[in-house]
Amino acid sequence: MPLIDSFVVDHTVMPAPAVRLAKIMKTPHGDEIEIWDLRFIKPNTGMMPEKGLHTFEHLFAGFMRDHLNEPGKTEVIDISPMGCKTGFYMSLVGTPSGESVRKALLASMQDIVALPENFKIPAANPLQCGSYKLHSLAEAQDLASMVLEQGVVITDSADIMLSPDKLKALE
Ligand code: ZN
Numbered sequence: 001m002p003l004i005d006s007f008v009v010d011h012t013v014m015p016a017p018a019v020r021l022a023k024i025m026k027t028p029h030g031d032e033i034e035i036w037d038l039r040f041i042k043p044n045t046g047m048m049p050e051k052g053l054h055t056f057e058h059l060f061a062g063f064m065r066d067h068l069n070e071p072g073k074t075e076v077i078d079i080s081p082m083g084c085k086t087g088f089y090m091s092l093v094g095t096p097s098g099e100s101v102r103k104a105l106l107a108s109m110q111d112i113v114a115l116p117e118n119f120k121i122p123a124a125n126p127l128q129c130g131s132y133k134l135h136s137l138a139e140a141q142d143l144a145s146m147v148l149e150q151g152v153v154i155t156d157s158a159d160i161m162l163s164p165d166k167l168k169a170l171e
Helices: 050-068 098-113 137-150 164-169
Strands: 018-026 032-039 075-081 087-093 153-155
Touching: 018 098, 032 098, 050 075, 050 087, 050 098, 050 137, 098 137, 098 153
Parallel strands: 018 153
Antiparallel strands: 018 032, 032 087, 075 087
């Protein structure tokens, strides 16, 4: 099995909330595709609650596109929660700066916090969602408030790489 990119960074020193460019790929036509690690909870110190995480996913996908997409320059492909429930992966076409990703994330948090209590969660119905009852706007808003309170840093992947020795020891 090949070593997956996210397995070569040290999760014990990974800060959160944080944005990190995890990987750059090039298509056969030369377009650049980036994968970003949007980390909300410091690994192994907690998890996003299930319902809040799911509602957050429904809201966040739209708001991040609102703030980050730029015609002809940047387009978000997908934003999906990590199985460990500590963050999201975002793939996109383009090469936005860390600061613009950080700002888009913060602006999305402000959008989520500002939603009224009776806001209808987009696509939370059996036609458009796989677990449409698994939602909590209040939990999603708590999560967004936590991010705004703590602030978001930009992590450089090079600073948290696992050394070849440590990787060898894990084999
Ligand atoms: Zn859903």
